[in-house]
Amino acid sequence: MSETLHRTTLEPTPRDEPHGAPPPAAGPHRVVIVGGGFGGLTTARGLGGAEGIAVTLIDRRNHHLFQPLLYQVATAVIAPGEIAEPIRAILRWDRNVSVLMGEVEGVDTEERAVRLRDGTRIPYDTLVLATGATHSYFGHPEWERYAPGLKTLDDARRIRARVLLAFEAAEREDDPAARERLMTFAVIGGGPTGVEMAGAIAGLAHHALSQDFRRIDPKQARILLIEAAPRVLGTFTEDLSAYARRSLERLGVTVLTEHAVEDVSEEGVTVAGKLIPAATIVWGAGVRASPAGEWLGVETTRQGHVPVGPDLAVIGRPGVYALGDLAMAKAEDGKPLPGLAQVADQQGRYLGRALRDRILHGTVPKPFRFRSRGNLAIIGHNSGVVQWDRVKLKGFLAWLVWGVAHVYLLVGFHNRLVVTLRWLWAYLSFQRGARLISERDEAVMALIRGTPPGRIPPP
Ligand SMILES: Cc1cc2nc3c(=O)[nH]c(=O)nc-3n(C[C@H](O)[C@H](O)[C@H](O)COP(=O)(O)OP(=O)(O)OC[C@H]3O[C@@H](n4cnc5c(N)ncnc54)[C@H](O)[C@@H]3O)c2cc1C
Structure with missing residues (x-):
């Protein structure tokens, strides 16, 4: 020592x-x-x-x-x-x-x-x-700067700023190709996090923001969910996984299965040898x-x-x-x-x-035994999947079970109450109550300086 x-x-x-x-x-x-x-x-x-x-x-x-x-x-x-x-x-x-x-x-x-x-x-x-x-970026740590993952509060804030700023930048953009890139959101990884992210971005674009812009139509936003395996939500049964895919497509998400990501760059995502221009990329794969x-x-x-x-x-x-x-x-x-x-x-x-x-x-403990409380994932407004032994739920009921389970697991009465009220509000109004962008965010500074998100230097 x-x-x-x-x-x-x-x-x-x-x-x-x-x-x-x-x-x-x-x-x-x-x-x-x-x-x-x-x-x-x-x-x-x-x-x-x-x-x-x-x-x-x-x-x-x-x-x-x-x-x-x-x-x-x-x-x-x-x-x-x-x-x-x-x-x-x-x-x-x-x-x-x-x-x-x-x-x-x-x-x-x-x-x-x-x-x-x-x-x-x-x-x-x-x-x-x-x-x-x-x-984990599968041996490509350089992808992280363009495709942040979601693990901490800072990650979530950063992604929120990028998503909201992409719409702000698109509203100011005259070039149609650049605008299309700004309004393309690629989520990599079709597990629960990727499915939840893609469904939630679709809800934001197609409902919450739909009336707020004058030059762009947020409903035209392209949301891609890219998965290398043959189906999304691979840990669920095939029918629930197929249901999740259909629900995502109904929400306006383009689901690309059996598409392994080959490159991630400032320009977008490359899959099957083709670059898909996208300004906002979220990593939910590994x-x-x-x-x-x-x-x-x-x-x-x-x-x-x-x-x-x-x-x-x-x-x-x-x-x-x-x-x-x-x-x-x-x-x-x-x-x-x-x-x-x-x-x-x-x-x-x-x-x-x-x-x-x-x-x-001095007692020797019995071995640990895990008792599954079910596999849950939410897809969007009114839509989720739950698999628990032989019990399978989908749609509104699954969405409700997911909500109750998550509120119950939150720490603190205050959080439970506020989150329940927020959800109720979001459910009834289709609005999002936490849309503020912090001026400290590097993406805001870049936008003010004239650099659209996606071309923002990492912090
Ligand atoms: C976006 C997302 C969605 C998820 N959704 C679900 C879901 O719907 N249902 C579900 O069951 N699970 C879900 N999970 C998984 C679940 O959150 C994890 O399985 C769970 O958090 C693991 O708990 P843990 O205590 O092992 O680690 P964590 O909860 O990650 O806690 C690790 C802690 O260690 C601290 N730490 C790490 N390194 C150090 C260090 N060097 N020094 C000091 N402190 C350190 C961290 O700050 C952190 O507080 C999700 C995960 C993510 C990221």
Whole structure:
């Protein structure tokens, strides 16, 4: 351990408490959780109030984010603050849980300490890694600047600005070809995120904005959903997937299946050797796990997932657990569990209980069992699909189930109430209540300077 690191270690003294430092090794058992998403937060809550356990939750952001509704922020249905909640506020009543805002960049498994970017070391007895996943551009990181993915609030704000500004720029554009490019929106990836994004952009263009411009007709906007596989929503049954395609087409989305993206550039997207000019491109195609597997020095899957045992313990790293989108856990049939909020949430609940029992009573926990609450996706106004065992729903009923499930899972009564009211308003009026573009956005500055979005230099 280097001198510098030694000096920056948060030494376990009572005076450290205001900084959220772990208590002395001789005192309570120190559990460090990295990540305040679904997995990390539910683990922390499960350990809340446990006497004899001191929990430190570290996240690089100060808020827990409800990612399933990000696309609604990106398409101006709801405002960013309505799907995020400060982690500190959520855990304020769990007196044995401290929250630290900081970016973890390594783990010293020998010394049992987590390393933060600023050199601080946080010692642990038990470590829980729940750092989630990020976008993967299939070996083309250069595509990211033209086709942002949707993972954080900043991503959603940026995409919202691009979508809204494309219409603003088109209104000012005289050249028909340039205008057509500005009014073409390409969504790459036909999974739930891509389907939801494409349907929501169609709703925005064909309804919410339809009367607001004078030189352009937003209803003429071209929305493309590009998928390499033979069908969209590939994890759903064929009939639900076909229904989703028909619904998208009814909304005015052009669905291109069996079209692998060959290039993404400032000009647009190239598929089947042909460039489709598009000013706004959204990436919803691939994800890879956060680099926590590298911190641990363990072998991971190709997408960086950390293999875990039935109790979510990282194989070959005693005292370390991984869950959620970071982990590769298997269902009872041996298939890997999907990267879903409900998986991370159930794993977090399990791990909180299991660690409490193991640390306080020495009990060996039963293996984790995932109970699916169904596969859900929304396509647009009044239209969704739900698959739960043999139960299949589509149309309005599925849309309703999706809405109720998502409102229920939102953290905080205020968020639930506001989001429900926003949806009710959007449902009845077809309007979008969160259409403001921030002047700080780089795309606004570029437009003012005369550069249309899509030709905007990345931040
Ligand atoms: C657009 C979108 C739509 C989705 N829709 C659905 C849906 O409808 N239904 C569903 O079930 N699932 C959905 N998901 C998936 C779901 O959101 C994830 O499966 C879930 O968030 C995984 O939880 P997690 O705790 O593993 O990771 P996350 O929720 O991603 O949390 C990871 C946390 O770790 C923190 N972190 C990461 N690295 C570091 C670091 N180095 N240092 C400190 N902190 C760090 C992050 O800031 C973050 O807070 C969607 C995901 C996206 C992106």
